[in-house]
Amino acid sequence: MIDFHCHLDLYPDPVAVADEIERRRVGVLSVTTTPAAWAGTVRLAQGRPSIRTALGFHPELAGSRHRELDLFDRHLPETRFVGEVGLDGSPQYLSSWESQVLVFDHVLKACEQAGDKVLSVHSRRAASQVLDRLDRHPALNKVAMHWFTGTKAELRRAVERGCWFSVGPAMLLGARGRSLVSEIPSDRLVLETDGPFAQKDRRSLRPWDVTAVVDDLADLWGTTRQGAAQVVRANEVALLAL
Template identity: 60%
Template sequence: MIDFHCHLDLYPRPAEIIDQAQRMGIGVLSVTTTPSAWVGTLRLARGRSVIRTALGLHPQLAEERKNELKKFELHLGETRFVGEVGLDGSPVLRSTWAQQKKVFEHILHACSEAGNKVISIHSRRAATPVLDLLDKFDSVRFPVLHWFSGTHSELQRAVERGCWFSVGPAMLGGAKGKALVAAMPRDRVLLETDGPFAQLRRTALHPWDIGLACQSLSDVWTTDRAEAERVIRNNERLLLVDEEWADN
């Protein structure tokens, strides 16, 4: 199975995490927060068949790193995967909102032009504006809403737009997260950890902790873990058709 949203480069000892994931056969989408991090993060995955690296520009850094959009465009052809990108409507980021929107719109336009990109999207307190922009770029085929925390009506809109959803142990640890996951189409759910930022019992999550999310999913779906794993693996193959990565 695959951890569809993990910040490998931000662990204190990333090489150890990568080695363990490789030994366990756990796939990892290694998301980046700035285009400047792309080259170094891609280097971490060298020779590791379970790792794919995503090119990102995190909304929390949009204001100070907007000058890196040219670098984003430079590297976009080197990967099918984009992330972490999106919008963040938290009060502390209100002053950067206009720049966030410009940056995210620029990224979606670039992805629309490039075609066939899988995009891991941040939408905290910003689900409706994110969906508004996704509607504007309707040729973006594979948006994956990471740790979705919007309303149920926003969730329904995202489903109708064709979004996928990556969910993790931290999200599934609360009542709201479980209720949202229960309402998601099972055939569009993927796993994530958001490590090392996301924690469980004050300990950073690691890629192999997607197993905890799978166990929680089986409870939400009122099925056994083997069936939950079967659904997740099938979803990975559907999203990543013709890619060997989904068969790890």
């Protein structure tokens, strides 16, 4: 199984977590929040083939860190993976909306020009605006919507655009999250934890906790755990092979 969205560098003990990832043979997409975090996070993956690092520019930090766009461009050729990027329409981040849009538009344009990038996209309270901007870059066909919380109409629009969705244990704790996940086509779903931020039972999720999602998916899809796991593994292969 692959955790397609994990903040490995932000665990209190990232080296110990990275070592355990290798011991358990869990695949991890280690996302970053700013281009300045890239170099240190890449070092966590050195000698650990189960870990891939994504170059990110989190919308929550766009207002204060937008001057790192040149650094983003410098590192982009070093990785196939980009995340966490996107927009956040929560009230506390609306003051940085113009900077968020500036950064996200720049990231999308750069990724389209570079080609063959897999994106992990944040869209909290901004799903329609994120999709509007993605629609301007049709060549970006490897977009995974991280912890999607939009409306069902927005979800259908994302599906029609060809988006994927990364789903974690925390997303399935509530009825609304489970309802949304039930609407995601089974062949468009991969797993994530969003650790260490996301929690379950008051404990930060770790990359190997993605396996807990499989039981919930089996229940939602009316299949066995083995059947759900087979679907997820096929999806992982399909997304990475695009």
